[in-house]
Amino acid sequence: MVRRTLIYTYMGIYLIFGAGTTIIIKQMDMITIKDHNFAHPYIQCTNLFLGEALCLLIYMTYKSIKRFRNRTLQYKHLHRSGSKTLSKFYEKLGVLSFGIPGILYVFSIYLMFIGLALSALSVYQIIRGIITLPVLIFSMIFLRRRFYRHHYLGIFFLLLGVIIVSIDSVIEKSISSSDPLIGAIVLIISQLIAGGVFVYEEYLMNKMFVEPIQAVGVEGLVGLILSVLVLIVLNFIPCENNDFCYGGKVENTMQVVEDIIENTRLLILFISSFFVITVLYWAGIYTTRYASALARATLDSSRIVVVWVYSIIAGWETVLWVEIIGFAFVVFGTLVYNEIVVIPCCGFKESVEQHRLEADCTPDI
Structure with missing residues (x-):
């Protein structure tokens, strides 16, 4: 009972802060500064990995002021047994193995933020629902995970809702989207990569005993280093496309920093996103550890309820009946998969x- 309650707590935190992250970032994109919307996915990507890397600092601080061994014992009843049959490659890397999914996540996040800048907020969120498909396939292939008929039914309805809303978003261009077709394509590619990252994380955590917050901190640190390097390069690439560029370059970091400092609302949102992202990835990695990668993926889709309602209230989008049907399918599929609704x-x-x-009979260590 304690195990199940703690798992649902992590999942709830991940759901709430996931929706909050999406809303905050989209609010930043829609702020107009000097006749130009603040749409800077590269800066936002760096900020995301900075927030994720903060988990490593939290872990190190916590370890230094607490007896970490005692704390670890409290989590042991939640750990699924792993085979511990690591290859020599992973044995040498240890927790640094999580730098590999961190590298992959850099590509996914960059594409995700670009897609968000081009798409409506609800469309961005609903397309993220397709992450369940690659996670499902990768889980069966690499994790040898067994799924039941209600899992497949839930995924079917979820993906059906994604398809309905995606098609409708191209036909009915919403207020907050600049290029829904390109945005949808970019988002789909990003979710294919992110699905692989989710499963890779679960694979590593099944193979080794590592504190999840430490693992996500390593991912964030690797991602931060790479994103900073990319950001530096982008400052020297000329570009005149206003949808992707700023100040005659793909990115103009110094100008963006000035814009953030000069706009109080933007500054508050930027700082808020940093801390919200930290909590999001902390809860996300624990959800992967104690539930599964696919359970985490379905929660990404469940954010749409909060995000869509907020979008309507904020006036970013209008109520479209076709989208309501799509959202209903997604929500229903998520509830069926997570066994909240039982047919x-x-x-x-x-x-x-x-x-x-079967889950109750799984031995804990």
Whole structure:
């Protein structure tokens, strides 16, 4: 009972702060400064990894002021047993192995933020729902994970909702999107990469015993180093496309910093995003550890309820009945997958009971 409650707590935090992160970043994109919307995915990407890297500092600070061994013992009842059959490559790297998914995540996040800058907020969130498909496939192939019929049904409805809203977003261009077609394509590619990262994280945590907050901190540090290097290069590349560039360059860091300092609202949002992202990735890695990569992926899709309602209230988007149908499919699919809604016929109830029995019988260490 304690195990299940703690898992749902992490999942709830991940859901809430995930929606908050999306809303804050989109608010930044829509602020107009000097006749130009503040759409700087490269700066935002660096800020994201900075927030993620903060987890490593938190871990080191916590370890120095607390007896970490005692704290670790409190988590042991949650750890799934791992085979601990690491290759020599991973044995030598240890926790630094999480730098590999960190590198992949850099590409995913850059594409994700570019897609967000070009897309409507709800469309961005709904397309992120396709991450469940690559996570499902990769989990079966690399993790040899077994799924039940209610899992497949949930994923089917979730992806159906994604398709409906994605098509509608291209036909009905919303207020807060500049290029919905290109934005949708970029977002889809980013989610394919992110799906691989989720599964890679779970694979590593099943193979070694590592504190999740330390792992995500290593990912963030590697991502921060790479994103800073990319940012430096982008400051020297000339560009005249106002949708992707600023001040005649792909990115103009010094000018962006001045803009942030001069605009109080933008400064507050920028600082807020830093701390919200830290909590988001802290909760996310614990969700992957104690639930699964696919459970975390379904939560990404569940954010749409909060994000969509906020978008309507803020006047960023209008109510479209086709999108409501798509959102309903996504929510229903997520609830079915996570066994919150149990279909009492066609063997789905028995499927849920069998899965829960198997989960309860999984030995903890």
